[in-house]
Amino acid sequence: MIKRREFLKYVGLGGAGVLGSGWLLEKVLSDSDVQSLNAVSLTKPAVESWVTSICQQCPGGCGIKVRLVDRRPVKIDGSPLYPINRGTLCPAGHSGLQVLYNPDRLTSPLRRVGTRGENKWEPISWDEALLLVQKKLSELREKHLSHELVFMDGDSRGLMSTLIRRFMEAYGSPNHLRTNLNAHSAVSLMQGGSGEIAYDLSNANYVLSFGFDFLEAEGSPIWLARMYGQLRQRANRTRARIVQVDTRYSITAAKADKWVPVNPGTEGAFALGIAYVIVQEELYDKEFIAKNTFGFNDWTDTKGVKHAGFTTLVMREYYPEAVSRITGVPIEDIIRVARGFGQERPSIALSGKGATSYSNGFWNEAAIHALNALVGNVGKPGGVVPQPEPPFTPQADIIHDEISKKGLSRRKISEAGLYTNEFPAQVLFLYHINPVFEFSNTKKIIDVIQKIPFIVSFSSFVDETSEYADVILPDHTYLEKWQDDTEVPGIGFPHVGIRKPVVDPLHNTRHTGDVLIRLAHALGGTVSTSFGHSDFLSLMKHSFRKMYESGSGSVVSEEFEESMMIYLEKRGWKVERAASFDEFWGQLVEKGGWVAAPRYPTSLPDMFQTSSGKFEFYLHSLKEKSQNKDDQLLLPHYEPPEFIGFENDYPLYFKIYDTNTLFGGTGANQEMLLEMVGHRFYQRWDSWVEINPETAADLGINHDELVSIESSSGRIEARAKLFPGAMPDVISMPVGLGHTSYGRFAKNRGVNPNEIIAEKFDSVSKTAVKFSTRVRVHKV
Template sequence: MGLTRRDFVKLVVGGVAGVHLTPLPWKLTDDIAIWTQNWPWVPVPPTGAFSYENSVCTLCPGGCGIKVRKVDDRAVKIEGRTDYPINPGGICPVGMGGLQLLYDEDLRFTGPMKRVGLRGSGNFVPISWDEAFQILATRIRKLRLKGQPEQVAAIDGHRQGSTLSLLISRLMRAIGSPNYIRCPSVEDTYWMVNAIMQGNEGPMAFDLENADFVLSFGCGLLEGWGSPGRILNAWGMWHGHNAKRRTKVVQIESRASNTASKSDQWVAVKPGTEAALALGLAHVIIKEGLYNKEFVESYTFGFEDWTSSDGKRHTGFKTLVLQKYTPSRVAKITGASEAQIEKLAKEFARAKSPIAIFGKGKGLLNGSLYEFMAIHSLNGLVGNIDMPGGVLVYDPLPLKDLPDFEPDPIAESGLKRPRLDQARTKTYPFTQSLINNFTQAIVQAPASPVDTLLVFGANPAFTLPDGGLFYRALKKIPFIVSFSPFRDETALMADLILPDHTYLEKMEEICWPTGLQYPFYGLSRPVVEPLYETRNLGDIVVQLAKSLEEPVASVFPWNNYEEVLKARAEGLFQAGGGMVTYDPQSPPWEQLKKGQKPTPKYKSLEDMWEALKANGMWYKPTHAFRNWAKIFRTPTGKFEFYSTQIQLAVDELSRLKQSPAEVLKALGVKATGDEVYMPHQENFEDGDIKKHYPLVMVPFEMINLSDSWVPSPPFLSKTWFDNQLRKDESFAEIHPKTAAQYGIKEGDRIVIESPSAKAKVRVTLFEGAMPGYVFLPRGFGHVAYDEFLKNKGVNPNHL
């Protein structure tokens, strides 16, 4: 819940000075024609008939609408749709370059493959789909017959609650393995905050378009957070209004990112101290009496000191904040000034519709629970919960559940065995999945407890910030299967490849983009025929289940993935009120604010399904504000500053196995007493490690560099600055004062060292980097893919 040891790095200065580099405001691409003239896969179509196909981009969970221009059957251009509610015309650089993910054979697999060389060598030979299913199904059946179904494990990178995610977890349950592991995401922490503070299992829904003060704690609004097209559109709205209506944007971040630089105000704080700043702002708001007294007194629990039913007196949030988070103390912790803290708190509390948002960078990784709770407590203080311009509360999307089934005796026996990651147990009651625990269990065991690992829509060997630990785990697992369409780092370690289509070749769904303030379901469709012998991942999972024969096969009664999607979409039809077309003159955020209830333009499930396939959208821009009984489903029925659910979990663990102090130590919580159950700043105790690793490394993200499981299209390499990547060397950003301390100059080559690894980089001096820290871009450092990504720069996740 705080900084880890891996965050500390040691700088060893190299002896070779580099050429001075001048930072540019933007990298021009006017030489692309010359630069690309020898690329055989650049789409240069013959003369033919032009046409357009509408679809949805699924390269990230943002769900932006796209329009694909075609010449005959070849796609030649991707642009944003103006007839789509998420991103009216906008699209991010990765989405614009998506054609190269379709056509570049050096990035993708062209059909089923099996390994013939050493692991990691990338040596595969083509096989048929029948052979691929036979190899995998035979292995899984043998494990089931041996009574060891739990030795099959799956890692899933798809959105929780999506149909693909449900199919994969269903397959694992039918096999009999509890080891269904999800890749980390900010959505996991959003879910925990929602559940703990509000008792709700729906998504975090930020009504940004109707806010007049946006306080962003590290969200990379201009780096790809949420839906990039939506945020770019909202940014234009915020800054396009006149002075009276203009939305103020304040960015809390340790580095002058694009978001920080273009915000109305940038408050630089030390990484990992965001919770302290939020509570410092809360201190001022409470002390000055600026909080929403009606909301706090009527609809919150744990604000004031209170007495429990056993007569014990408890400290409330108000007392905690006033005693421990004074502006002077918070200034020392965070690096922000007292004057900044006081002024910012008053501006936020006095705004008409202020909103505090959280989730660092693009939101690809989960965050600190206590930090997110501290920030969300600001929304509770000003009473902007389920109000226009605030944090709206919904139930999950009304998609129809898949039919339940009874596992067979073999599966039932396997499912009773403990999960390797210990998630969803009494040890970690609020977590859905803990991939780091899963990795540790494999690495620390004498022999791998996993025989067969299935990897879906993920590249954990590259994306996990674990110092390369997952790589070590992969080497121990006897058999690995990748379902990725891409030749990524994890796939290169696989024994068998069953490749998915790329996103332009298949039907796929988007379930409620991150942070969106109204229920939304997007559906992409194929815009070109599949180029190679790949298949839709949903069809692969259905077929794999059937290849396992009975009793697993009967758990998957569908013939293909589209049948499953249509069956679930029936829930949308039954919910009523959803729209399948978009009117730019009446955007959904305005309909929400005005309380409008548009009339759906379909009469039957079949009508809705055909419109959904054609237009790619179902959304419901209506909301019943301030329905408190529905909103707050905590044990107290209120917004909880003091979490009764965390208290119940700790008490239960203490009764079962250990003292409360031992339980908290095992969970990594350093707080004591009532503070454990409230938002607070968890401090990192570095001991003597700082003597050897005096600086802190902080990764940062860029909108024109993919750091997810999807590779960056090669065209984007011409948009990277020469002081981010030059030839094969990536650059670390260091403040001039820090550089002077270590005798470092612009362009110098240095070695960054952590307890996990070392990496050679070059230095660029940057006034926007906080002194005492080293900033590295996340997304470089691949050891897979093509010549434009492989061995280019350093992956900070491995440090």
């Protein structure tokens, strides 16, 4: 028998130890709370179950297991079966149920009744909404203007990406704009192929990261954090060294062994300075260089013209004194880091947003990646490895009619085109993207969006851009839908995650994949016949058949079983498999994914798909593209970054960064993440700006004071945090707050730094870059 005293202890410590202790909850809840809780039926004994799925709070692709009580989700944890995160999860992952149960979710399709941006809507039926969209699409095709359908896509990969691409091609528009591409453009020219690479961090000994904030929000954060744990305290290995080259003392810099602050945009110069020391002291991998690279030494082409090699350029231009002048890094640091990198192999150089978000980002990345070739660390354990794809059954060919052929022959618009009047869209589709909030110089974006006659949003919430939409066709949240999750950036083994409905859709929403298939069928003709599947789920089943038939890999399992599978597979064995596809599918859905052994290339030429078949210091393919005659401009070199705003008027560099809570802004509708947003600065629910204490003293700014930050594009106000990890001439701000829409929690909290970022594009790859703005700061 439980004594009163003991019983109270249990009550105090957290419930009565059995599920369904509803009366306890009722005691402290108001009547209305109790009413909403009655839906959970806490007054009866409850049944607990767990369902696996894949998170979508960020692009990290972690496996989750959701705890359900009476079939109602109450908690999200990491799935121990899933190889990316092995039972662990980040703050945003835990916050997922606040997306599912969010009070500001759209409950049905909406048609705009107010003016654009006014946020006035009327609910309409799905049939009505789809008819509206279908009519517009038919009209456009009849006018032979199919290329003026623009699909902006911020978060699609795997089959969803294939489906959107298929829809656009069958319809006849080249304008599928993806902003979530992880392709390293310089790497793809140096190695050939798509440029999708992974870093085998767990086997590295010396990690030299150039602005790759891998402990915050780049790549797949949990995977990288797990690799970090292994670099630090792994069994039977020495503790690896980590050097972080960055313009801000990020969490990664804090956890690194050394932080090297460099002048903004000079990361590439620093890399070339390291290359100088490595060449000078002959620390490079001579065998790898001789066998597998092109353009290291001077060479003569078929016409007998002499070309300068990488060494010649580096030895001439990037001696430590010169590099120190450019980067602001002391000479002894350059030499020390270079020796460490050259000697403590396997060493690996990583490039991230911090190095590539400048106008010279392409060349920074090229210089950084050249270091990996110098130490011969490409295509082997502890180095840069290819990012493999899972085997999917191909779909039937797309059938083109005359209209789509004509549409597809038009030139694809670029991100830069958004800021000019050339943006040709008649109809705009928005999928997991919010340009009015996320893109540089948001005011200009609003002007462009305003001019588009018809806008369709697939958002589950009314966000800033959806406010300008004509129709909103709300998608399910990730906890309510079927989707595959592959191509997670930086994971060096083939994998497929199965995102499945953890709960039946709470509202009258629809899977965007299903909506697109239905639209295609409604459009008729070749657009319709290009879609053989009735819905997204059957497309998934069709595509996974090859995974089953190929016999490679296995359904995800506990860590030990999986390492056994990988051990066997690497030695040519086939692992025990399901007897039929249906059985395979059943296992796949239950466990939540499929994984296979990493496939390092058996020979390096497989990895280097360049015209020379080797790793190219000299970028042949760029020569063809740009007709550039100057050798020096085709080798990794330092190109001074361009900034917007004159130094006299705007003396400080402006850096923005993603946090592992808000991920660029999508997390801002969740209380959990808003409360945690600045937990490292003890700041909750609000924005802040990091300023060096001495700079602040010069400007007369105190800690926590409100300051104004002004660029040539606009002005915002935020609270100053005096932070010794800020460089004297760089101020930094987190992105994600400052919504003017996106629900009650997000609205009017903090400020959006994208408002004052001037638009700027990479000089080679033409992608938008965001660290090119200068600002001035003063007390309000």
